[in-house]
Each structure stands twice: as C-alpha cells, then as structure tokens.
Amino acid sequence: MGEGTAGRHLHLTIGEAPTGYPHQRSVPRPQHQFHHEQQHCHQRLQQPGRALPPHLERHPTQEEFMDGRNARHQLPHPPRRKLHLPLPGEGPDRKLLLLSLHRNAPRRRRLRRPQSEQPPPHPRPLPRSRGRLHRSHRRLVQQGPQDPAAHLRHGSHPGASPNGVLINGESHRAGEADDGSRKPLFTMKPDKVYNYRICNVGLRNPLNFRIQDHPLKLVEMDGSHTVQNVYESLDIHVGQCFSVLVTANQPVKRYYMVASSRFTKYDLSAVALIAYEAAPAEAPSAELPPSPVGWAWSLNQFRSFRWNLTASAARPNPQGSYHYGGIEITRTIKIANTAGTVDGKLRYAVNGVSFVHPSDSTPLKLAEYYGVADKVFKYDVIGDEPPATDDRNNIKLDVVVINGTFRNFVEIVFENHEKGVQSWHVDGYSFFAVGMDVGKWSPKSRKNYNLLDAVSRHTIQVYPKSWSAILLTLDNAGMWNVRSNAWERHYLGQQFYISVVSPARSLRDEYSLPDISLRCGIIKDLPTPPPYTI
Template sequence: MAFGVCCRDLFTYATLLVSFVVGSNAIDVFLEWNVALEDSDNIRPVIVINGMFPGPLINVTTNDVVHVNVFNNMDEPLLFTWHGIQQRLNSWQDGVSGTNCPILPGTNWTYVFQVKDQIGSFFYYPSINFQKAAGGFGPIRVNNRDVIAVPFPKPEAEFDLLIGDWSYDDYKRTRSMLGTHQMTNVGISNVILMNGKGPYGHPLSKASESFTVTRGKTYRFRISNVGNALSFNFKIQNHLMVLVETEGSYTNQITLDSLDVHIGQSYSVLVTMNQDEADYYIIAAAKLIPLVFGQSFAGVGILHYSNSDARVTGPLPIGPHPYDLEFSVNQAKSVRWNLTTGAARPNPQGSFNIQNVTLSQTFILQGSMEEIQGLPRYTVNNVSYYTVDTPLKLADNFGNGGSGVYQLDAFPLDSVNDKAAYGISVVTGTHRGWAEFVFKNNMDVIDSWHLDGYGFFVVGFGKGDWTPDLRKTSYNLFDPVVRSTVQVYPRGWTAVYAFLDNPGMWNLRSQLLKHWYLGQELYIRVHDDDPDPAKERPPPDNLLLCGIFDHSKAPANSPVPFPAP
C-alpha cells in the first residue's frame, strides 16, 4: 500500500464528480471510500481506504460541499471525524459517538458537509473503537478561492506529511487491555511513521518517505501530527522553514530551524531548496523520550534534490533536547495570527478584535488519571465520560431534552469532584457568547485538547495553577492565533477563547488516544430556540438510528417518542 492522492482532477481510488451549486462559487465533491483492515508493511494490519494507507487526500476549495460515501468492510462499527472542519450549523456530520450512530459492518453511509469559510490544513480519522491506532487517517486541504490573495508566492508544489507514533501491538488487543491494570505495557510507541512509512535506515522499514525537489524552488509542507501519544519536533537538515499557516489561520511568517507539533495539530511551512545538490534528513523527533546513544526516538524521511547522486549518511542532526519544554513554550507563544491578510474571506483575519470582549462563561477543565472502581481512567474534573449507545444528538433532537440519556449541566464546570466517577458529561454553551476554556494538566505528559465545530483563540500558556489574575499578566489578546487544537504542558495550563456562534452538540476532548478512549472528554451543547440569526440544520435524510431510537429493537407500545422512519 502506498501513500496516495485524490484531488479535484484525479480519479485514482475514488469517484469524484463535480457539479456547480446554483448561486455560489462552491462545487459538490463526491467521494466513494471502501474501508477495510488489511495486511501491511507495518508489522500488523492497518485500516486502509480504497487500499491506501494513509487514506486519499480530500482536496477542496472553501465553501465546497463534500459528500463521502463510506462503505464499512471491517468487522466492527466505524465512524470518521473531520478534524478541524467546523461543520457550520451541522453537528449531525461530526462523526463522533455523541453525534452519529456508527456505520455498521457491511453497510455504507454518506457524510455531507461544507467547508464553510475555512482554508488551511486538516485531516480525518476513525473516531471510535480505538481504531485510529490502526490507521484510517488522511489529509484534508481547503484552498483559497481564486479571488482571495494568499499571503505568499505560489510554491512549486505542496506535500502532505502525516506523522505519528505507531505501535506494533494489534489495536484490538490494546483496546481490550485499556482500563485494566495490564495497560501499562501495551500499545507503547514502537516507531514514528511518515505517511505510513517507517524511518529511513530502520531495520524493519521496507520503505521510507522521500520527497524529490529542485534546487532554487520553494515548496509547501503541510505537516500533521496524526499520532496517538507523542508530540514531536520537526526539522529538515540544513534547511530553514517559514511558518505560514496552522489549522485554518495564516500566521505571522516566522523563520524556524525546527517546529514542535503536538497531537492533532497541523502546520504549513515553506522551505526553499537553497543547499547543495544532495540528500538531507527529514526528522520528527519525539518529545519527552530519552535520547539513546545521543540519538532521538524519531521518524526519518529523505529530502532528495533531483540531481543528487549521494545518499545521506551520518548521525541525525541535533534539534532541541526532547525535555526542553522552555523551548517549546516560547515557540508556542511566538505563533501569532497574521492580522493583515485575508483567509477564507477578503477582510483581514484580525478585523475582529478580542481585546475588549465580555466573557459569558469560563470552563476550568482539569485533566488527570484517576482510579474508578479500582481501575485506571482518564477524567475531566474527576469525571470520566461514559459512552452510551444512544448518541446525545439523537436524544437531544428527538427526546424532549435528552430522553433520560443525559442530564444537562450535571458536570462540574469550574471545580473538581471530590471522588472520581463516571458521567455522561454535557454542558451548556451560551449561544453567541464568548467562552473561556482553561485547560489544566496534572500529568507528566504533554496533553492536547481539541474542540469540534470551532476555532479558538489561543490566549495564554503558563506553569502551575491558573488564577483569574493571570488574564492581566499572561494573556495575549492582541494577536492570538486561531486554531482547533492546543497543547497543555505537564503541570501547566493553557487558556483559549471561543465565540460560540455555531449551534450543535460539540465534542471537547483530549487528542491523546488513550486519554480520549478512557474518558477525557465532554460535550458542549450550543442551542438557541430563536431561529434568528442561526439555527442548526435539521437531521439529514439518511439519518441513522440506534440506541433507544432503533426501531428494530423498540418494544411494543414503547413510550419513547420515536421519529418517523
């Protein structure tokens, strides 16, 4: 299986049809995916899409409508989520357990979503059953419309680079041991893959990733951390990078020797090929992993100049020490929003100033690992999310306030339960209000938080405890970058602002897969009965039913208000 591309003018591995939408510049993009678990070069079977690992590129332009018909050829239920795609007014297509019934084995279902007013680098992956540990991920590019200027010259070419830690353990075996006292020694990271390929020179790598370039040309690398447990530092030997974009936002263009990328994050960098004709290492060195004989635990690829006839040799170039978190924090603070350029729209990204917004809510969310009923779980404010068979979105829409599936606002927003417990965590987000989220990390790993449905303003990082006074001394309210995934350093805090103008049921979660699977998540219910100015779209015509709304399992004379089939 090879890394593959499917874009607006290619038909490899997928059916792609286009038709103009009346009254707009958008087009409909139709994709057909066959998803299966197949043998691979990566020690164990992987989840492939149309035979590809990683899966095909979704290459679209802002405002396009994407139709993805997913055929589930696996032996268990499946869902895909579209990481960073905001699903305006349409959480029905979010593809997580709280919004969608799964696609059952041997069946298919079509997602329909619009990449509304977005540009940038994103990716997709399976969201349930710990399946992301087995692959199934792929890149998403959302391009500017031609009438919107891009704030840098057009590169010679663009490369998608999906990088992530990988375990040789079968994901089903790992899944069966999670939440038990045996989980410490399962699912550990054995290698870091680049586009599904092992490190250059690794004894078990049958192939490694390589990019062929021309001297004097500039290329755009879209880098995503699709891993499960590890942040990494990205570096190209002897080449500097210019940071230009992250998760839908153009950034101030800063020149970097290396770049920290945390789980779930995506960046675009420009690299000019200004070195001698030769081959050079591309390195993704894991954070918080000890050096062995002076070498990092790393994914390794090759940058190959087209006229080079010399293979790269020697030790990997040295980047920041894997335990140098001060470097990482300072770099994170330097990633700022470009206030002078447009993005999905022609008006400048910074035309909306957040310096004087009035906060309507503050969510203080503490991530930690605790024991519940004698077994390890991950929690938010000492509550470990308990996944139920009925998606919360179904219960919310058809069940008159939840149908007993969940209790709204039972979750502790700004305090920590005395004793860790399970809960179906759903909280109210004030529609069209400004929310402040403060993520606190009580663990010794770099955590990573993602909010579906929104981009948020990353306003601050800090060590130790968070207090309201830090808003005056430690926040950047002038040009904070907008993104959907943010890191939280060990024993530290990160603060973000979000304008909750997108009605729906939205998942807020740790992107560390073990944390997410074992309960470090909750849902934000953003709702307004007034249809003006915005109301979420009605359920799609192909809506799947399950849980208490599964007609095939409904008892006679059921009191549950089932929707019409």
C-alpha cells in the first residue's frame, strides 16, 4: 500500500451448511485466562499453526497438552467440575478453522497479541487500522439424524451431502430478491487495500473463492508468507486458510464475493455482499465470475504457490546449512486411505487399519509418559508401506501409533486411491509441501520435488488417484495426531498418531505433565513420574 493508504484485516470463513451434523469442534473463548465449566463429554482445545514468530509461540509440550486431539490429553471432565487453564496470547491460529465459529461468532473476541518492541520486517505494508468483525449466523439444516455421531457408530453412511455454503454464517444467492437494502458484509473505501483471510471450515468439500472484478493477491497461507502472485480465484480445501490483498480500485458500487463447491456432482454456492463507501443501494450484477472446471486446474494452482524467502518468519535460514532441500531423508512413510466395512459397519482406514481409541480410555500420551504404553497399544501396527491391494473387506480395528525418531528428517507420502479429494492435517508441526502429482508415487517422483521454496504449512490436499508428498523434521517431542480433515472420515478411523520421544527427558524438548491434568484408565492411581530436568 502506498503512502496514506489505510486498510483493514478482515476475517472470512466459508464452509458447507451441515445436514444435521453437530459442531465440528468446540470453540474456546480466546482470552488470556478463561473459565470453562464442562457439562458434556470432552473439552477440546485447538493448537495454533506452528509457523509463528518466536515471541508468539508456546512451548511444544504446553501446546501439546492443551490440544484435546493430541492423544486425547483432555480427559472426560466430570459434570459440574470447573477447570481453569491459562491461554497466552497467540498469533494466527486454527481457532478460526472451526465450523462452530459460524454459530458462536457473536460471542467471539479478538485475541490480544503481545507486540515486540521492535517488530521484524513485514513482507507487505501494514494497514493503519484493524477491523474487528462479529459474525451472525443463519443455519441451514434439512431433515437429518438427531445424533450424527451415533448414526456413524451404528455403521450407517454419513447420509445426505451438505445442503449449502455459508459465508460468515450467512448464505445468499445472486439475483435473489434484493432491493438494495441488504447490509453489505464488508464496506471498502476507494483506492484502499484490504487484507481478507479466508478459511474453509466445512465438513467435507473444497471451495473456490472469488470476488467480482477484483483480483486476489495471495500473501499468506497456513501461517506462512507466500510469493505475492495474483489470482482470479483460489481453491481452498477443508482446513486451509489463505490471506489475500484486495485493492478497491473498481467503480464505486456493490459487488459479490462468491464461494462455490469443487469436485462434486452437485453444485453448491453462496454469495456475500461487499460495497464501496457511498455506493448506490443497488443490487450487484447477477453475472458471477465462473468457477474453474476440473482438478487439473487446482493442481497447477498448487504448483504456483511459493514461500516468500525474503519475509520474516519462524523458519530455518534459507541461506544457511539447514535448508530442507539439502537434508538427507532418513525415513519414508507412505499413507494410503481406504473406505470399507468392518462387521457390516462403515469404516475409514489408513494402510488397512482403522483407528480406534483404547478400550480402557487411557490417553496414549499419558500411557507413554507413565511408562505403560505396552499395556495400552503397540507401536507400528501399520508399516511404512500400504498393502499391495486395497481390500475393503479386510480392514482391521486398532490403535495406530507410528514410532518416530526424535529429530529425524521424514518424508510422508499421502496416496489417494479413491475418487474424492482428501485433505490431511498434521498436529504439532509445519511441513514442506514439496510435491503432488497423479498416479502412484515412486522414488523417481522426487526429481519433481520443489526443494527450494515450498510453502511451510500444516494441511495438504490429495487429488483423486494421486499423491502428495511432505517433508518435516520430527523435532517436536510428543504424541501428535495426523488425520483427515473430513469430519466423518477421522471420526470413523482415518487418523493415526506419531510418537516422538526425546531420549534426554529435558525441559528444552518437552514440559512435564501439568498438575491440573486429569488421570484415568490404568494410570489413574500410578505415582507421577519424575519431572523432566534441564
């Protein structure tokens, strides 16, 4: 932005309207200190993305124990029992990636972020003002199961597909009755630049985002600054967040921003109204920018994403000796997702095994921390290679924990043998999304990896009959969840854990178990292990 240019940071969440599904995740109140009285079964706290500046980043284990998905650290809370947890200020995080945000937006408060005395260089001029948006919600629900989780546990198919798209909790169609009195979602001043952060918090489908007559300059994804390429539209997969700069340099009137489903047999879309200041109260043109066709276009767009190596970020020095492109790979893990049945019930599997929690409810991390992991689960029940054939009728149920070696440099290849697009999330790490292509992966595929400026991120999509490859260093000790971002898939077993143990038992690598942690299962009455030392 030039001299005198003002702007605002504006958050935008898009996702499908569920047909009877529950909240995808619960939303904690993002404050320094919050008081939570648990009335239901579980409390789950989401971790932030790992690509944060050092002064905004929590210690790995503090982050791990506060994330309910990580080995179910947050045990079931007894009714009417109060729990106090400190939450430090955080930067951009995955709390925005919550479907529940659509329903709880009016109560949401902005995070208070600590500021360094001398902030590091920024890759783009900062707006002079910040916008804080409170979102309303209009829920679209058709006939559906009253308890979808029980519906899935009984072996039934997830049922009807999502029946609409929501933009910040609202769903409108272009051309519907509008006399110009509808209030715009955002208002822009002419010749100013605005930073929109778009998050796909849907249950299942990728969405394409675009704005009438306004190009999108991509500047950030999943917490990493990107090379500032300009796009007419962006495919945003489930669980992903993009930041774009939009310049208000078009005629002063009203425009539509559009979100539409991708790679589906049915077409779902929604529009939201944006307006220039002092624009006439007239409905925008009903002629919307077209959505791209096919997933080859989306694959090529992924290949255009590049990390901004000149921007400030918490990452290895690109000119130093520890650049990811020059590190020897010590282990390759291939992950293949399948869908099938077990005892006539629908299950989703990873390398032929569908994840289930231990029968005695002992959290995996606590079993390992107390030294009784062998009584709760076995390591490496899946191999580093998927089965030669996808046998839908031979899926096994088990606790899936991969034994990782601390500080090893690992290559994980996600293979998608199914017809739908997959989206994966890795807890506890940011990884380098280095490659993606059709067909099956082989060692020869590495010659097409981006080993210079792949974006550091925590979600990755896998197209039908294709593969995606990521590289990461297992330098964050803990028990970390790798899961499908599709709600029904990870609920029915498309997930696993990676155990990363620091042999030093040092506070430099991992905190000791917090005193407020609840104990259950076989470790409930065991003596607490000695704390970690420096």
